[in-house]
Amino acid sequence: MSAAAAVLILAVVLIVLALVYFLVSTILALRKVVAGLDVVIEHVGGIVEKSAPVNDVVIAINEQLDAGVAALEGLLVKKAGLADAVGLVDGIYPGAAAAGLRDFPDSTTIDPPRIGEVYTKGTLTLARLGREAPIAAASPGEGVLRNVEGGSLAARSLYPDGRQARPEKLPTSPVIGTDAPDQYEQREDIGAPRKRLPASR
């Protein structure tokens, strides 16, 4: 065998070894991918299975809520009249008058009266219910009725205080001991023998 033939065989063997190493490594990596995808398919199947009835249930809930809203709006319009009903809704939910009432198409054309002025206390009660109470600007021209970024106590400042019903700052507990800021002079007679009064005659 000539030297050139030996070198050729060596080169072919090297190439085959490289092919074997890299292809086997690639196969192992792809097997990991397949195992991972099996897990993904299993969990995605769980997602599909669990979310299958959600659509029907949510549609049913929405239908029932729509029926409730329609009934309440109908009752409100029946009792308060269309204009006052729109004003009341707009007083609680500012801007809602533009959307109008669902079953009353004419409600979108009504200029809502300022019912909020009448129901201010109730509106503030709603405001105290939670930070997400949807009344941010119930008093046009006077700024927001409630600081939506502040606590619920912000609405309390809107009430006039006839008397101070709450302390601005609770009194602190007294500090006692040798390090107390207020030191009191000790009476000398405390702990001393009782004075003997002169005997009465």
Place this chain on the structure above:
Amino acid sequence: MTLWWIGNLVLLLVVFPLVVYLLNGVLQAARAIVPTVQGIATTAAAGSQDLDAAPLLLTTQEQVTQTVAGIAGYGGSLDVILDDAEPA
């Protein structure tokens, strides 16, 4: 013989490194997929776990039904108690 040697040199210095380079690229790409797939599997598992509460929607549906029924009852009572608005 000279051409044979030239062929050997080309095989060793050009073909072999090229084969190694290309196969290494395929291997690195395949290995790069593995953590991504594992991340997807983890996310899918978390998503599936998040939906464990989906059956509670049936309870929500029942509660909504009862609430709407209660509202209808109150509405009926208010309809009787309160006078209707005067026609404009």
